[in-house]
Amino acid sequence: METRDWMRDGLRAVAGGALAIALSLTNVVLFLLFVLALIMTPVLGLGLVLLPLVTSLVRLRAEAGRGVAGWWGVPVARPYRPRPPTIGFLGWRAYRWIITDPATWRDFAWLIPGAIVGLGLGLGSLLIPLYGLQGVVLLPLWIWLGTGWYGYGVIWPIESVSEGFLSLPQGALFLAIGLAVAPYLRRFDAQFARLFLAPTRNAELRLRVTELTVIRADTVDAQAAELRRIERDLHDGAQARLVALGMTIGLAEEMVERDPATARRLLAEAREASSTALVELRHLVRGIHPPVLAERGLDGAVRALALHLRIPTSVDSDVTERLDTPVESAAYFAIAEALANVTVHSGATFAYVSIKRDDSHLLLEVGDDGHGGADPSRGTGLRGIQRRLAAFDGTMTLSSPPGGPTIVTMELPCALSSPRTTLSSGTD
Structure with missing residues (x-):
């Protein structure tokens, strides 16, 4: 790892430690509010209103914890049951839906342990580098303060400028150790949060x-x-x-x-x-089912499709094997729909298609140099691609900032279909 990356990750982890300290304090407040709502339910019935509101705040805090864990390479999925459309946000039915969701109690069980671990690791992420920084700046600080006693590290008295220089190597060492250890502390905190906040089997x-x-x-x-x-x-x-x-x-x-x-x-x-x-x-x-797809497979069918578009379109494919017919058909029509969106909506002058395959997935990418701003919620084309891929447990991601470019990335689980012939490949 380069020095710049190492220091950047360390500084980011130090900032994450400061954030963890602040968030840990909110855990305690939410824990007390949650307990209060439970106590007030049989006594005054106020919990029917208070608990759904507090649970919403707890879930927001838990979602923040999942998001922070994701920053450190520990993805945590949402475990909550979907809210039935007939249930409102307050009242007995909302209360019953909340207390019967196991994820509610896992969030509640995490609040105090998460606060303790988050606070401890956050202080570790923050204080070790700060202590090292103190040693690095100790000599100028001592000179600025003038005469007097000052101690650092193993606590020796500093009474002269020459003795002040003894703080520099220790401070630099503590600072380097703090920046190196802080990312590991943040990842450990994320792993601990996942124990509570991730969905069970x-x-x-x-x-x-x-x-x-x-x-x-x-x-x-x-x-x-x-x-x-x-x-x-x-x-x-x-x-x-x-x-x-x-x-x-x-x-x-x-x-x-x-x-x-x-x-x-x-x-x-x-x-x-x-x-x-x-x-x-x-x-x-x-x-x-296009005949060219049955005759030439996905590679040949997409190349034939690209030749009939009104804008130049390049095709780069390393798929030389025939895939299962449903997968080929879904991939072909997903690419065709994406290219149709390019020609109709993007204002592009150039487009490209990339078809790659690893051991178990088909990776598709369709991009253009158009004006961007594509949004699946504003039309049926991209939503149709998502539905088509979802039927095969596939996914679609979209990158289309205003001004472009637009890149549609699709992924399909697939396996080789051995009885079928092998195709030649190339690049247009």
């Missing part, structure tokens, strides 16, 4: 079930919407043309004896209508 399973329930509902809704789209496209497009085609052929059959010229004209119109209906059916099938 049962809570993780419960949260996962809830998440999968939401994903399943979104997937079912998306599939239903896709079926309605296909039905509408068939009804309004190919089906209507085939009905008209049948009527035209019927008229030609009636006119073939009486007016052969008209019959030939009607048959020519029927042939043209059949060609149009065939093109529409091909477009519809391509929207369900």
